[in-house]
Amino acid sequence: MPARFDTSLYIMLDVLASHHVDVDREAIIVRDGAGRLTFVKEKIAKSEDLVKDLREALGAYAAPMPIVGGSLALRLRQDTRLRRASLQHNGSEIDFLYADRRIVGADWMLAPQASPNGAKRLVFSSLKGGVGRSTALAILAADLSRKGKRVLAIDLDIEAPGIGFMMLPPGDGDDDLDLRPDFGAIDYLIENGLNGVDDYDLDKFIGVSPFAEGSIDVVPAIGRVTDENPSSMIAKLSRALVEDSTPAGPKGLAQQIREMVDRFSATKDYDVILIDARAGMAEVSAAALLWLGAEILFFGTDQPQTFRGYRYILSHLVETAGFSQNELAEDWREKITFVQSKAPPSAVARSQFRERLYSMCAELIYESETLNADGIVELGAFNPAPDATGPGVPHDAIYVDHHPAYEAFDPLSDRASLDTDVYRGPFGPFLERCRAILDLESDTMTDGE
Numbered sequence: 001m002p003a004r005f006d007t008s009l010y011i012m013l014d015v016l017a018s019h020h021v022d023v024d025r026e027a028i029i030v031r032d033g034a035g036r037l038t039f040v041k042e043k044i045a046k047s048e049d050l051v052k053d054l055r056e057a058l059g060a061y062a063a064p065m066p067i068v069g070g071s072l073a074l075r076l077r078q079d080t081r082l083r084r085a086s087l088q089h090n091g092s093e094i095d096f097l098y099a100d101r102r103i104v105g106a107d108w109m110l111a112p113q114a115s116p117n118g119a120k121r122l123v124f125s126s127l128k129g130g131v132g133r134s135t136a137l138a139i140l141a142a143d144l145s146r147k148g149k150r151v152l153a154i155d156l157d158i159e160a161p162g163i164g165f166m167m168l169p170p171g172d173g174d175d176d177l178d179l180r181p182d183f184g185a186i187d188y189l190i191e192n193g194l195n196g197v198d199d200y201d202l203d204k205f206i207g208v209s210p211f212a213e214g215s216i217d218v219v220p221a222i223g224r225v226t227d228e229n230p231s232s233m234i235a236k237l238s239r240a241l242v243e244d245s246t247p248a249g250p251k252g253l254a255q256q257i258r259e260m261v262d263r264f265s266a267t268k269d270y271d272v273i274l275i276d277a278r279a280g281m282a283e284v285s286a287a288a289l290l291w292l293g294a295e296i297l298f299f300g301t302d303q304p305q306t307f308r309g310y311r312y313i314l315s316h317l318v319e320t321a322g323f324s325q326n327e328l329a330e331d332w333r334e335k336i337t338f339v340q341s342k343a344p345p346s347a348v349a350r351s352q353f354r355e356r357l358y359s360m361c362a363e364l365i366y367e368s369e370t371l372n373a374d375g376i377v378e379l380g381a382f383n384p385a386p387d388a389t390g391p392g393v394p395h396d397a398i399y400v401d402h403h404p405a406y407e408a409f410d411p412l413s414d415r416a417s418l419d420t421d422v423y424r425g426p427f428g429p430f431l432e433r434c435r436a437i438l439d440l441e442s443d444t445m446t447d448g449e
Contacts, residue, residue, distance in 0.1 A: 002059045003058050003060070003061045005061070008035070008058055009029070009031075009037065011061075012054065013087070013094065014057070014090075015054050015057050015058075017090075019047070019049070019053070023039075024095065024096065025084075025096065025097070026041060027039065027096045028040035028073070028076055028082065028096065028098070028099060029097070029099070030076070030098075031101065032063055032101045035061060036060070036061050036062060036064075037058060037061055037066065038063040040067075040069070040072075040073045040076050041068075041073055042077075043069065044067065044069040044073075046067045050067060051067055054066040077097070081099055081109060082097045082098065083098055083109075083320060084096075084098070085097070085319075106283075107252055107283050107286035107290070107291070108290075108316065108320070110254055110291060112289075112293075112317070112321055112335075113293045114330050115293040116265075118265060118270075119270045119271055120272060120295065120438045121261075121273040121275060121293060121294035121295065122140075122273070122274050122294060122297065122437065123277050123288050123289060123294040123295070123296050123297065124136065124275065124276050124297050125279075125289060125298055125299065126277075126299040126300060126341075127280060127281070127305075127309035128280070128306075128309075129160060129279045131299045131301055132299065132409075133297075133341070134157070134166065134409075135409040136339070136341075138153075138166050139418070139423050139427050140274060140427075140431060141153050141209070141212070142212040142418045142423075143420070143423070143427075144271070144272055145212035145213065145214035146212050146213055147214070147440075149272055149440070150217075150268060150269065150271045151214075151216045151217070151272050151273075151274060152218075152219070152265060152268070152272070152274070153167065153216060153217070153219070153274045153275075153276070154218075155184070155219065155220050155221040156257065156275055156284060157221060157276050157277065157278045158185055158189075158240060158241075158278070159278060159282070159284070161222045163218065163220065163276050164180070164184060164220020164221055164222060164223075165220075165412075166409065166412070167209040167216065167218050168220060169210065169412055170224075170227070179207050179208060179209070179210065180220065181204055181206055181219075181220065181223050181224065182204045182223050182224050183205045183223035183224075183226075184219065184220040184221050184223040185205070185220070186222060186226065186233075187205070187225070187236070188260050189256055189257075190239050190240050192260070193242075193244035193251075193256070199263075202263060202267055204223075205219055205223065206218065206264065207219075207220065211411055217270075241253055241284060244256060253284060253287055254287035254290065256287075257291065257292070258287070258292060261275065261292055271440075272438055272440075273294075275288055281309075281312065281313065289313075294335070295335050295437050296335055297338075297434075298310065298336065299339045299341045301341055301342050302340060302352065302353040302356075307356060307360060311360060311364065314365055318365060334391075334394075337394065337397075337437060338395070338398075339399065339400065340353045340397050340399040340400070341399075341400050342402040343399035343401055343402060344402065345401060345402075350397075350399055354395060354397050357394070357395040358395040360395075361395045365382075365394065366380060366382060366383045366384065367380025368380055368383065384396075391436050391437045398429055398433040399429060399430065400426055400427055400430050402426075403426035
């Protein structure tokens with residue numbers, strides 16, 4: 001069988017070993033945008049036999065130059081995208097530097113960013129649509145606004161917009177009742193890459209929702225202009241999710257989105273920033289999960305495919321970001337909270353979701369106990385107990401009850417769905433945990449307030 005993506009790296013290691021080439025911490029392995037491999041090391045004897053054997057063994061997975069040495073190797077070592085990699089192969093652990101040159105998905109290689117100053121950010125994420133993620137954001141926004149908090153909601157689900165349509169009435173032909181802004185996030189990403197967006201124009205991207213007594217500002221994915229000219233939507237989408245060309249070099253989507261969120265967050269003295277992320281593992285999802293410095297809510301139902309998706313993302317983060325050994329630094333693991341959506345009414349049934357989460361977290365992101373040189377058990381730096389609870393304990397899932405009133409959430413036609421006495425039943429525990437995550441006071445108001 002010819003080399004495949006999953007086997008190509010191991011085949012390269014076998015060929016290098018057969019030629020007595022040391023793969024150590026000075027070595028670099030580069031996988032290009034097509035998946036082809038290059039071995040890089042400053043001091044290496046670039047023999048014709050080695051190159052020939054690599055090309056024969058790797059086939060299509062051999063880069064045009066499968067071996068690089070000398071000064072070019074030194075230049076490659078300056079690349080900030082290099083990361084340490086470790087593989088178990090043929091009974092040995094092999095440590096080297098690795099560069100993953102992706103045409104699509106490059107933002108998933110970025111390290112999680114630290115929390116910014118100012119209002120806390122909360123990202124609503126899911127692996128699939130239809131799990132109530134956007135509904136939960138709207139409910140939380142309304143509830144916090146009702147408590148006097150200044151809320152900014154940003155829709156980054158630009159391929160399947162939601163919260164703008166939920167929270168900003170179009171007016172149905174009456175301009176005075178049309179609360180949509182002229183533009184949305186998709187327009188910002190396009191225009192800022194070409195002409196720039198001036199500070200005094202930012203209000204053209206922000207609408208004000210009427211669905212609470214306080215203040216909810218909304219940056220929709222799609223603005224009024226696109227909504228009224230729907231044929232432009234696909235054309236805009238194809239241009240919004242690309243790198244910007246700048247005098248300093250290309251600017252990736254994650255950096256563009258971070259700068260956009262920073263600018264909108266600075267327009268007012270907000271208390272909370274709520275961000276609806278794209279479902280799945282698309283490039284725009286990476287920007288929301290990794291580069292906004294936000295707390296993360298992962299929504300999902302208790303199904304096998306949910307946990308498979310969680311494993312894909314968590315395994316990737318472990319591989320690319322690792323675990324912080326600095327007690328003063330933020331740990332991305334502590335910023336994750338899982339949300340069981342459409343949860344059953346039975347606490348026993350809900351506990352099964354939590355138990356599955358603990359098993360997965362213990363395997364992938366918790367650090368196990370070890371024996372030190374004196375034979376004394378030392379706890380892992382991040383290893384919450386099975387019965388641990390609260391923010392910073394990933395497996396302590398919160399839940400949103402399955403409720404028929406929220407199957408087809410549309411507050412534009414059903415204002416009662418945003419009434420406190422209606423949503424506190426299915427969303428009560430969820431809202432309480434979100435306040436704790438956001439460092440806000442616990443809900444002590446009565447239902448009538």
